[in-house]
Amino acid sequence: MAGITDTVFRRFIRDLGGCGLMMTEFTSADGLTRHRDKKAQRYLTFYGNEHPISAQLFGSAPKTLADAARVVEDMGFDLVDLNLGCPAKKVVTCNGGSGLLRNLPLIRSIFESVRTAVTIPFTVKFRAGWSDKEVVHVELAKMAEACGLAAVALHARTREQGYGGQARWDWIAALKDAVKIPVIGNGDIRSPEDAAAMIAETGCAAVMIGRTAASNPWIFRQIEQYTATGRYDTPSEADRYEMIRTYFTMLHEEKMIGAPGKMKQFASWFTHGVAHGAQLRKAIYESHNEVETLSAVDRFFEALLGGKLQAAPEPGEPVALPS
Helix, strand or coil: CCCCHHHHHHHHHHCCCCCEEEEECCEEHHHHHHHCEEEEHHCCCCCCHCCCCCEEECCCCCHHHHHHHHHHHHHCCEEEEEECCCCCCCHHHCCCCCHHHCHHHHHHHHHHHHHHHHCCCCEEEEEEEECCCECHHHHHHHHHHCCCCCCEEECCCCCCCCCCCCCCCHHHHHHHHCCCCCCCEEEECCCHHHHHHHHHCCCCEEEEEECCHHHCHHHHHHHHHHHHHHCCCCCCHHHHHHHHHHHHHHHCCCCCCHHHHHHHHHHHHCEEECCCHHHHHHHHCCCCCCCHHHHHHHHHHHHHCCCCCCCCCCCCCCCCCCC
């Protein structure tokens, strides 16, 4: 979720309700410690209303990751998480993310170094393995438990799958049977029904939501409602207006770097299901700054909610999900 789950998005999600533990964008341990990379440090900016919050790190050097974990603990994070799931080529090439899944001895060394370095809970998110022929999720989870990690999260795909194909929830169930620490399930949760089904089928302790949050930021609240009552609210056009305007206003008022570009980035996700959403996206893409973008949003929804646009959703509009 690099480029998505910054502090503004996290607080925006927190205010909508239902989300438990929040996690930062994954951050380079090397950039955070050796080079004092300002961009890496910016990824870890957070505010008090984001608790509980975990800092997610990636890297391959045990000492560097341990040093970065100490920085994270000193900053006041509630947990530190190691990313062994990112399939991006530029990350894997540097032996980070899922690139480490072919080197379990190195992963053990990282586990031991980080666990010794900090007192806050230490968790790991990983994929099932490099490929269907190199599946290591059970062995890795057992190793994590033996090294004192607090929980494991499995994205039930291999690195070779990327985000394609179907997530193998049976792999999550296998972890639940293999370890006693909490297992968090991730992959193909697009609705509250999916979240309930994953827990029922796998016995996992919790579910992790990634890409779906960008197109449906209410997903956490809906899961909470569905778990409690078997029903959940679906957003109206007025709700979507308020949601889009709230997030865009936060970006503008907090002077986020690259705010106009981020508004364009989120436009295709946030307008999913909005009647005549293509018109709104076009207006946002053609805006030159945050003020123009907010004005375009206001004009569009005033027309839509005032009955000046036909209120039927456009069928078959494609939605690109974040990696």
